[in-house]
Amino acid sequence: MITVDQAEEIILSNKIALSTEKVAIENALGRILAEDLYTDRDFPPFDRVSMDGIAVVYAQIATGQTDFKIEQTVAAGKPQVVLNDTTHCIEVMTGAMLPIGTDTVIRYEDISIIDKIATIQIIPPKIGLNIHTKGIDRKKDEILLAKGKKISPAEIGVAATIGKTQILVQKQLKAIVISTGEEIIPISEMPLPHQIRTSNSYALQACLKNWGVEADTVLLPDSQTIIEQKIAQYLSTYDVLILSGGVSAGKFDFVPKALENQGVSKLFHKVSQRPGKPFWFGMKDSKAVFALPGNPVSTFMCLHRYFKPWLDASEGIKTEPVYAELEQDIEVKFGLTFFSQVKLTQTGTGTLKAKPIIGNGSGDLASLVDADAFIELPLGKETFRRGEQYRVWLYR
Ligand SMILES: Nc1nc2c(c(=O)[nH]1)N[C@H]1C(S)=C(S)[C@@H](COP(=O)(O)OP(=O)(O)OC[C@H]3O[C@@H](n4cnc5c(N)ncnc54)[C@H](O)[C@@H]3O)O[C@H]1N2
Numbered sequence: 001m002i003t004v005d006q007a008e009e010i011i012l013s014n015k016i017a018l019s020t021e022k023v024a025i026e027n028a029l030g031r032i033l034a035e036d037l038y039t040d041r042d043f044p045p046f047d048r049v050s051m052d053g054i055a056v057v058y059a060q061i062a063t064g065q066t067d068f069k070i071e072q073t074v075a076a077g078k079p080q081v082v083l084n085d086t087t088h089c090i091e092v093m094t095g096a097m098l099p100i101g102t103d104t105v106i107r108y109e110d111i112s113i114i115d116k117i118a119t120i121q122i123i124p125p126k127i128g129l130n131i132h133t134k135g136i137d138r139k140k141d142e143i144l145l146a147k148g149k150k151i152s153p154a155e156i157g158v159a160a161t162i163g164k165t166q167i168l169v170q171k172q173l174k175a176i177v178i179s180t181g182e183e184i185i186p187i188s189e190m191p192l193p194h195q196i197r198t199s200n201s202y203a204l205q206a207c208l209k210n211w212g213v214e215a216d217t218v219l220l221p222d223s224q225t226i227i228e229q230k231i232a233q234y235l236s237t238y239d240v241l242i243l244s245g246g247v248s249a250g251k252f253d254f255v256p257k258a259l260e261n262q263g264v265s266k267l268f269h270k271v272s273q274r275p276g277k278p279f280w281f282g283m284k285d286s287k288a289v290f291a292l293p294g295n296p297v298s299t300f301m302c303l304h305r306y307f308k309p310w311l312d313a314s315e316g317i318k319t320e321p322v323y324a325e326l327e328q329d330i331e332v333k334f335g336l337t338f339f340s341q342v343k344l345t346q347t348g349t350g351t352l353k354a355k356p357i358i359g360n361g362s363g364d365l366a367s368l369v370d371a372d373a374f375i376e377l378p379l380g381k382e383t384f385r386r387g388e389q390y391r392v393w394l395y396r
């Protein structure tokens, strides 16, 4: 049996390459940028008036002049004008081009205007006030966004300002969540006493959706023939297969055998962890197969601990690890890495505190709603002390 770290290393060394496609900017939110974006002009593109008021020559103020005749009024969106007489001023609006010959803008709040004469009430302390200087934010042809970045509303704004109506992004993974088990039924049906509604299909699909992956779902019975047929079909259609159930030692746990028969190379089966010990992972060419143990807490944990880092690696995304401080001691006597469910709170100084939520094992799906994350308590220790910090895998 391999360790959690070994399992992670194998999974990360089997990331897949995603192709690219162009999408309209309106549909680019949450996608991964697949091209570098450059400024097409200076930011801002001209000396931009940043307050409504008058534009003057500062040297005139320095001589003691306070009254300035207004030559004209310039709105934003008008071509640049010229100040004809240095002892005059031009009324300017926020967003307008600074008139040629002027160097300072004085706000309406600091002047009075009577009969087209502006009188300065509050002398500006220096030249250049209230001007957003051409190119001060970014210069033309500077890199704005490097490829590999996840597109948030901030990236949409800068892409829009350089006129990107279409953006090159990574293609989204095509994923399918396959739940196996004779007892598993669609959630729309009324379960008989021996049946269970397929919560995993929906929980996993929702996690994937959160991570920008639209996944299909399917239920399969515990029939090796059907599982094999379907796996063959899905391997030709999807980039990644995520199975739940049928991977442990039971008489009807056909998933590992079915996968291998369909040419999926087993890269490991069983990880020294609780929950999720019977986790199976394999590849067929560039297709990845995560066969997760069916117990809902195991499935959920394995998806966060293994699938998400694999997705990030495949998309070229870097995510920083998050650590939390144990709020109480935990004893782990079973010699496996223990992923304890924890409720997180943040202290005033920013430290995350983790309070263990002890449920009734990996079948206790309801306990997931009481917690926020799994804290990873590594092999090699039996007592994990209050105040010690460990990595957490957040799921909300
Ligand atoms: N002799 C052994 N038995 C078991 C071992 C073992 O090492 N030796 N491992 C145990 C562990 S740990 C786990 S976890 C489970 C995993 O078993 P499977 O992956 O084969 O999963 P199933 O047996 O199919 O299901 C387990 C459990 O989860 C429920 N389930 C399955 N799918 C869903 C779903 N889509 N939605 C909701 N619940 C689901 C299922 O009804 C079972 O109760 O094996 C232990 N046994």
Ligand code: MOO
Pocket (backbone or CB within 6 Å): 273, 274, 275, 276, 277, 278, 293, 295, 297, 298, 361, 362, 363
């Ligand atoms: O992996 Mo199992 O989840 O320990 O019950």
